[in-house]
Amino acid sequence: MxxxxxxxxxxxxxxxxxxxxxxxxxxxxxxxxxxxxxxxxxxxxxxxxxxxxxxxxxxxxxxxxxxxxxxxxxxxxxxxxxxxxxxxxxxxxxxxxxxxxxxxxxxxxxxxxxxxxxxxxxxxxxxxxxxxxxxxxxxxxxxxxxxxxxxxxxxxxxxxxxxxxxxxxxxxxxxxxxxxxxxxxxxxxxxxxxxxxxxxxxxxxxxxxxxxxxxxxxxxxxxTKVSTVFHVGPIAERLEVLSLLGFDLTEEIKAYKWRAQINRDDKLRNGDVKAYKDLEFRMKLLEKYKR
CATH class of the missing domain: 3.90.550.10 (Spore Coat Polysaccharide Biosynthesis Protein SpsA; Chain A)
Structure with missing residues (x-):
């Protein structure tokens, strides 16, 4: 064996x-x-x-x-x-x-x-x-x-x-x-x-x-805070790699948006306006281009 x-x-x-x-x-x-x-x-x-x-x-x-x-x-x-x-x-x-x-x-x-x-x-x-x-x-x-x-x-x-x-x-x-x-x-x-x-x-x-x-x-x-458990970083890295490979990104983008919402609100609670604006920028782009 x-x-x-x-x-x-x-x-x-x-x-x-x-x-x-x-x-x-x-x-x-x-x-x-x-x-x-x-x-x-x-x-x-x-x-x-x-x-x-x-x-x-x-x-x-x-x-x-x-x-x-x-x-x-x-x-x-x-x-x-x-x-x-x-x-x-x-x-x-x-x-x-x-x-x-x-x-x-x-x-x-x-x-x-x-x-x-x-x-x-x-x-x-x-x-x-x-x-x-x-x-x-x-x-x-x-x-x-x-x-x-x-x-x-x-x-x-x-x-x-x-x-x-x-x-x-x-x-x-x-x-x-x-x-x-x-x-x-x-x-x-x-x-x-x-x-x-x-x-x-x-x-x-x-x-x-x-x-x-x-x-x-x-x-x-x-x-651990929910925003740490469901950080956007892993999904963002995954999106980068999967897009290079030509995978269907539909479900991954949905997951990114869900995590971004959690993290965006948490950044505001902690007064991190720069990080908030960075996430808000990405969310608005996803909405604009309907992804």
Whole structure:
């Protein structure tokens, strides 16, 4: 069986790291290389990493002396990984026992370069799950990059988030040859995952939630401003690249306008008139030229 590298970046993850790693070690697909990137944690994360490494020879650990962010952590893992395929798991999440096997099987059957699953939200504060996909809802589909960029919009079941996040997927490691994760602030996934799709020929999706995504009051997406989570920068960069490639930009322009509205209002709230006028200029041009 081919080797699959499972990457777990972690910062101050003592509360959840063991559950996360054990869910990976207990996969039905066993030929795994588990890479834990300890990103300068100040709690007992380092101790837990070393305990886990002693318990299973498949685990490799990189301790970073200072916190550099999750994007830099993923980049470090790209240098260490020796598997034919990559899977990312966030340290406060976990995966069901067939997650890796199902992604691998889907990728092989569909001859794809990326395999994608959906996810279930677990709300830490209430102990409840948001189960939005049942066994009867299952389907599989294969998309070209052009089709996948369109498919992400206008659908329920968290399809847009599935498009953006790095986890819940299996990638051919070769796709990352010219790609590094963004490291200059929030949004490393929003600014990177779409680039990997462009390097693929086929993208396979299975409508099954085999990844458990923990939501708590301290989650980055819960504590970061909406205008930061939905910054216009990633869409603007995407529009530039996709226009060069001749993609249909209709849905991307709609997404840009939606984000620009959020960011424009936020700039005014913070008194940044220059940034406001810059966004307003672009919005007026889109209206003038009916894009």
């Amino acid at each position: 081919e080797k699959i590298s499972v990457v777990i970046p972690v910062y101050n993850g003592e509360a959840y790291l063991r559950q996360c790693v054990e869910s990976v070690l207990n996969q039905t697909y066993q030929n795994l290389e588990v890479i834990i990137i300890n990103d300068g944690s100040k709690d007992s994360t380092a101790l837990i990493c070393e305990q886990l490494r002693q318990e299973d020879s498949r685990i490799r650990v990189l301790h970073k002396p200072v916190n550099q962010g999750i994007g830099a952590g993923r980049n470090s893992s790209l240098e260490l990984a020796t598997g034919d395929y990559l899977v990312f798991v966030d340290s406060d999440d976990w995966i069901d026992p067939n997650h890796v096997m199902d992604l691998y099987d889907l990728m092989k059957r569909m001859d794809s370069d990326v395999a994608i699953a959906n996810f279930t939200q677990y709300f830490e504060d209430t102990g409840k799950y948001n189960i939005h996909i049942t066994a009867d809802d299952y389907y599989e589909e294969v998309y070209t990059p052009q089709e996948w960029f369109k498919f992400q919009y206008g659908h329920g079941n968290n399809l847009s988030l599935c498009f953006t996040v790095p986890w819940g997927k299996m990638y051919k490691r070769s796709l990352f040859e010219t790609i590094l994760y963004y490291t200059d602030g929030f949004g490393e996934d929003d600014r990177t995952t779409w680039k990997i799709y462009l390097m693929a020929d086929k993208i396979a999706y299975m409508h099954r939630s085999s990844y458990l995504y923990r939501v708590n009051s301290e989650s980055m997406t819960q504590t």
